[in-house]
Amino acid sequence: MDLGLAGRVAVVTGGSSGIGLATARRLLDDGARVVICGRDRARLDAAVAALGAGDSVHAEACDVLDAGAVDKLAAAAVARFGGVDILVNNAGQARLSTFASTLDADWDAELRLKFFSVINPTRAFLPHLQASDNGAIVVVNSLLARQPEPHMVCTSAARAGVQNLVKSLSVELAPRVRVNSILIGTVNSGQWERRYKERAPAGVSYADWLAGLAREKHIPLERFGEPEETAAAIVFLASPAAGFITGAALEVAGGVSRFA
Ligand code: NDP
DSSP: OOOSOTTOEEEEETTTSHHHHHHHHHHHHTTOEEEEEESOHHHHHHHHHHHTOGGGEEEEEOOTTOHHHHHHHHHHHHHHHSOOOEEEEOOOOOOOBOTTTOOHHHHHHHHHHHHHHHHHHHHHHHHHHHTSTTEEEEEEEEGGGTSOOTTBHHHHHHHHHHHHHHHHHHHHTTTTEEEEEEEEOOBOSHHHHHHHHHHSOTTOOHHHHHHHHHHHTTOTTSSOBOHHHHHHHHHHHHSGGGTTOOSOEEEESTTOOOOO
16 A cells, blocks of 8 residues: 655654654655654664665654754754654653652653653644645554553553643644544563563563563453554554544554453
8 A cells, every 4th residue: 555655754753762763664665754863862873774764864862852952853854854744753751650659750750751742843843744735743642541550640641631632733733734643552662671671580581571461461462562563553644545534543552452
């Protein structure tokens, strides 16, 4: 299926690892030019090398919580590629904490991360998206938005708020810019590799540890998702092929949700 992405320009925040990197790769494979950002320059350089796409990729070190830096990212993207059609708000990470263990400073940090990782890039790239004939934003969100977990209280609450924001944006930015989200369950990526290193019992391989977690979580498809599978959903929603879809939330979670 031709998604109509050839020649388009896409920005993927957090494009140096996991889901963001897989999304950048998929966009490039479909003929788009891609801008990626992350905070760590060395990781960005490694991602650019791994993508091997020469002049079709531009990488900038940028913390999405720094509005000034995000404005510079937008200016750099336009200077390099002449405009921007697609914004994938993907940068971020989860916070494991119960209500009892979440301090006010944690609430501040988590709410700020989840909201401003969407607000800052959306604001900075909006004029460019509005100038495109396929202005599209995809927000990488989580099933936690609709199905909170007690060990991820503030992440869950923040994700619910972001989902609400996505819906508002999809109305306010129509008809020029479509805004959709994906709701992820568990995807094999950098954050799970980090948790494996911190928490897995000695002698258990990463693959076996993930398989055990998939059983524990009763995921009907009996495994974690792969970044490439998540990227396929993101890229579809971002593409002209999804031209009549806005305000939608697509579950990419192996069937694990329990809401209808
Ligand atoms: P990774 O840790 O593999 O990738 C996260 C990416 O985001 C990295 O490129 C990281 O680069 C970047 N990043 C993090 N914070 C910032 C920041 N403030 N500014 C700019 N870049 C930032 O994780 P995933 O691929 O799993 O995560 C992608 C998104 O999916 C995240 O928002 C995550 O919360 C969400 N998600 C993932 C799930 C999963 O199971 N994997 C489940 C639910 C949601 P750097 O650190 O160098 O800045």
